[in-house]
Amino acid sequence: MNISAQDTQLMNYDHRSTAREEVLKQHEYTIIKELGQGNSGRVFLVKNPDEDSFVVKEINYRDNKNFNLDAVKKEIDILKNLHHGYIVGYEGSFEDKESGYFYIVSEYCAEGDLFKKMQTQKKKGFFEEKQILDWFVQICLALQCLHENNVLHRDIKPQNVFLTEDGYINLGDFGCSKVLKSADDYATSIVGAELYTSPEIYQNRHNYKSDIWSLGWLIHDLCMLDVWSDIIERRCVHANSLSGTKPEISNTYSNNLQTLIKEMLSCDHHDRPSVDEILAKPFLKDAVNKNKGIPDVLQQSLMKSIRTFDEAYNKHFKNFETSVKEWETTTDSLESIHYKATAGSLTGAVIGAAGGITALVGAILSPFTFGISLIVAGVGIGVGVAGGATGAASNITNSVKQKSLRKSFEKIQQDYKTASEPILNSLKTLRKLLRKITKFNDFVPNSNFDHAQTAWRIGRTTVACITEFITLGMLASFGRIAVQAAGVGRAVAAASGVLSSVLVIADVAFIVKDSREIHQMNQQWRTDDPENVTSPVLKAIAQMRKAHKELCNVLKVIKESREELKKNWPNVAEI
CATH class of the missing domain: 3.30.200.20 (Phosphorylase Kinase; domain 1)
Incomplete structure (x- = not known):
């Protein structure tokens, strides 16, 4: 074929x-x-x-x-x-x-890149200058960090500027970045999007000011969205700029912004402003002050998230603790019932076997003992019946207990879900926010400084004149909470899976006619390592114990997280 x-x-x-x-x-x-x-x-x-x-x-x-x-x-x-x-x-x-x-x-930045945003906005009209300045300053602050660490981006274009779900930008895709040994070094490769490359790129001399040129064109395109309606015209405008002809910018925007863009597109890189010089421009002062801090949307979301977590904790934590304690108690009961059921079944089997052997011997000897052995056979039959009754009684008794135990597991499963989900969901949301906020640590002051002068306000409680601040000390707490809470979801989800599997096990008879089961239970009594046992029931019990131990750690993490939040915000309930 x-x-x-x-x-x-x-x-x-x-x-x-x-x-x-x-x-x-x-x-x-x-x-x-x-x-x-x-x-x-x-x-x-x-x-x-x-x-x-x-x-x-x-x-x-x-x-x-x-x-x-x-x-x-x-x-x-x-x-x-x-x-x-x-x-x-x-x-x-x-x-x-x-x-x-x-x-x-x-x-992951959920709102896509700036190019897609530009394509959508083109159908509606121009961007407001305030919006452009916010994005401009945010990109500059990102570049400032890169350049201070001797890193060139080398591929600044709208497709590499991403929008988060919270509305601010993230500069990304460093596939063409270059780490320089010192501020005087040059990179020597032609990279980057064609329509955003600077004149020196064609001379194989790429420096920090090359990123400024690319950013100048990006801001130009934000102001002149209609330029993309004709790609040939866009190429011509860029080609002319390489020989010193500055592109025109709509009068919709201020003279300050138009002038700065043209400065950034100077053919001689020495004439272009640095990132620090751009951020020092007087007309950008308000935008810099606004964006050189934790975004307002994150501040507001954090306050709401802390309050939601606190409410869930107050309402459900005690019940969560109780369900975890019941988890342990019921696991003990499961193991005890299984042990007794197995032991009872084996005892009945041994007695029955002994009776059967006695009856068989009596029947064989009967022709030679003139009926005396019939008495022996009768005793054997009686013993066998007693053994069968013992095993049956054990099975019946433990089956009843088994049904009761299953109901206990069903109740724990429901109580556990009801108590854990509100806390887990609120902590999950809080953890994600804390991870975002800790990225802004460069904009947060040291807690040793005067709050009134240097701290960034994060919100205001309902109590008049009480203002909360985020400091570096608080960010350290946030980092610990985020890291600790990362494993909480996995532990709780794993425990839910264990409960479901145990409910299936509970539907199967516990009686196992194998003396090795009893021996293994004696050797591995109350183990929390499923790998040490082979019996499906014993594995389920060991998994229950292991999950209980992990849930105890979960309770500890949740409690510690709340204590750290309360330490930073004593009036958390009033936020």
Whole structure:
């Protein structure tokens, strides 16, 4: 049978898809959908076990001769440590050596990129200058962080500026970034989007001011959305700028903004302002003050989230503790019933076997003992009946207990779900917010400073004149809470699965006619390691004990999280 080239391509695609899913699964990521494909590889939206969303970029380095894996790994080691509120966070990277693919995991920005925003806005009209200035300052603050760490972005364009669900931007996609050894070094490769590249790029001399040129064109395009209606015209305007002809900007915008854009598009990079000089412009003062801090939307969401968590804690935590305690008690009962049922069944079996042997011996000897052995046989039969009665009584008694126990598990399952879900959901929301807020630590003052002069206000309680602040000390607490709470969801979800499996086990008879079961129970009494036992019932019991231990840790984390929040906000209930 002949296989067409198309069929071969489809089989290769299916194989690659399966291999990709396996690699990501090993790193605890599940693919949700493919977001797109660029020159360097495919991009996917994935989730981890905590239901957090991330972007994974897949790069085929084996077939790409220009891809220097060692150099990229070194750059990523630096870039992933650049924690900044307006920079896409790098979560990590890993390699599939067998297939020759490299994966970069980064923060997911739910609202897409600035280019898509521009395309949508073009149908409605111009952006307001206030909105442009906010984005402009946010990008500049991100670039300031990069340049202070001797990092060039080298590919600033609307497609690499992402919008978060909270409305602020994140500068990302550092696929063309370059880490410089010092501020005087130059990168020597032509990279970046064609319509955003500076004149010195064509001379293989890329420096910090090259990022400023690209940003100048980005802001120009935000102001002149209609320029994209004719790509040829856009190319001509860019080509003319390389020889010194500055592009025109709509009079809809202030002279200050028009002048600054033209300064950023100076052919001589020495004439372009630095990021620090841009942020020092008087007409940007309000935008800088507003954006050089924790975004208002995060502040408001945090206050609401803390209040929701506190309410859920007050209403459900005691019940959560009670259900975990009942979990332990019922597990003990399950193990005890199983032990007694097994022991009773085995005892009855032994007695019955002894009676049967006695009766058989009596019957064999009967012809030779003139009926005396019939008495022996009769005794044996009586013993056998007694043994059967013992085993049956054990089975009946423990079956009744088993049904009662199952009802206990059903009640625990319901109580556990009712008590844990409100706390877990509110803590999950809080954890995600805290992770976002800790990225803005550069804008938060040291707690040793005077609050009235240096702290950034995060909100106001309902009590008049009481203002709360976030300090570096509070951010440290937030970081601990976020890290600790990350495992809470997994533990609670795992415990729910254990409960469901135990309910299935409870529907199966506990009686196991095997003396090894009793021996194993004696050896592994009250174990919490499922790997140490082979019996399905004993495994279920061990899993219950293990889950109980993890839930006790969950209770501890939840309690510690609330105490830290209360320490930072004593009036949390009034927020």
